[in-house]
Amino acid sequence: MNSPHKPKPKIQLRSSLFILMISLIIVLLTDSVFYTYTKRMLTSELETKLELIADNVAISIKHSKTGEKYVENLIGQNLRTASLAAQYRLDPDIEKVTNEELIVLSKELMVDHITLMKRSGDDIIGYKSTEPKEINMSTKNWSRDWFKAFNQLLNTKETNVKSGQALPYYWSGPMNTSMSDPQYVDKWGYYYDGRTNYILDPYVHDTFFRDYQREIGVDAVIDEMIHGYTDHGAKEIAVFNPPIFLGQQEQYKKEGYTWFTDREILFGSYTMKDTRDQDMVQSVLKSKQTQQLLSNIDGKTYLKMFIPLQLDIPVVIGLTADYEKVQNSIEHQQMNLLLLIGTTAIIAFILVILSIRFINRNREATAESVQEVYVDHIGSLFRSMKEQRHDFNNHVATIHSLVHLKEFDELSRYTSEIIGETTALNDIIQINVPALSAIVQSKVIGAVERKITFEHEVANLKDVPLGAVKATDLVRIISNLIDNAFDAVSLSKKEGDKQVRLAGFVKGSSLIFQVINNGEPIPNDMLQRIFEPGFSTKNPDDHHAGLGLSIVKQLVDKYVGTVQVNSTESETTFTISIPI
Structure with missing residues (x-):
């Protein structure tokens, strides 16, 4: 009798296209996020680049300032030396020194100008000088430390001001614009040790110093960073x-x-x-x-x-x-990304169609595989039932003959065997997982044929979420364990009944199956190897492949389950635990 055809489950194209559209929307949103992120990232990179430039400039400034300070102090020391040489050549009385004498002396000492300064009331003025603009020049209104330093020198005290260079009887002001001739930036030196009635003030223009700054100073570094070969x-x-x-x-x-x-x-x-x-x-x-x-x-x-x-x-x-370089880079990456998204969307659409077909075919193949297992074992069940029905008339005839002959002992033995087979078949109907029911039934028949007492107790698994693939693998696991147990008791030299027991139940969030046999115990040195492919505890002459338990281990690992073995003199127990 043919069973009614049921449509096979398929993934619908409409729902897949809907998922694809949602995915595209997500991709477009991702593109917007990517644009914002890329903009921030490139801006951050530019900022980091500028910070590195600033660090280089800062280091250059500090190094150059150190170098410039050294050069400036060196000029100041030279001016002090020039002051001592001038003091040795000039009369200690300022009234006896002429401007012409100072001009000749400045050339000999290789300074640009020499000015002699003295007190005039509450002021300190330039009194004699090679520079006419310095003569009668007042200094009391000069800013910062200058006038204070002049007074300290004339009081023959050590100069104590924040700026400039202080040496014994000497102070050199920081390089600055010339008061008498603002087109120049000059370096001055002021010397007074009390042996004259004037302050000696030789000074030079900044030509050498400014050349130093332009060639190896901060401005040179900045110019290189802006106009050099490397675009910073x-x-x-x-x-x-x-x-x-x-x-x-x-x-x-x-x-x-x-x-x-x-x-x-x-x-x-x-x-x-x-x-x-x-x-x-x-x-x-x-x-x-x-x-x-x-x-x-x-x-x-x-x-x-x-x-x-x-x-x-x-x-x-x-x-x-x-910043336009950053914007251009972002636009370029955006165009590339949109092109990539478009290409990806087309490829994704094709892959979705192919995947739908592949999944449907795979599901169909899986369903067919499960159906074959189910039909095969159910077929065995029905064949067994037909055989028993076929033999029923013979059994009835035999019973009638034994009654007629009054062979009651033989009658009792004969009917006990018939009842045992019938009970085994009735028990199978209580297992409500078709594939599992079929495999247990086939093993019951095998047990009867091999004179093995096979008991089974499987709890109601109706609510256990066993998918088609999982149910198929579960049948393979249990089938291999039962076959292994049958072999173990068949080869056992123990006297008495050969017993195998199957137990199945749910504990917590795990599905538990136990297969127990009373065959020979497994030696301890072999327990660690029984799941290795090709390893067998049986006689190698029996041509056992040694693959059953390795297949069980692979399938249990597939579902992140565990398999445990406990072997004693009385019985050996295999316990399978699979998360549900």
């Missing part, structure tokens, strides 16, 4: 002098020249300006944290970064970089 990313670098740049200190100017120490930009250049620059410098000084902004200058977008730096005073390094 910066278009302009400026080291701001905060007190002047922020208007906190008024610039000193004379004849249109700004004082060297009062310049807004200490190093570099500042042509790419933004109205927010002052606020950024102020914020950096206050927070001591790096700040940045995007600025539009002449129609182009730039990233401006402001970084704090501590020199003699706190300063701020301003770096300007072309």
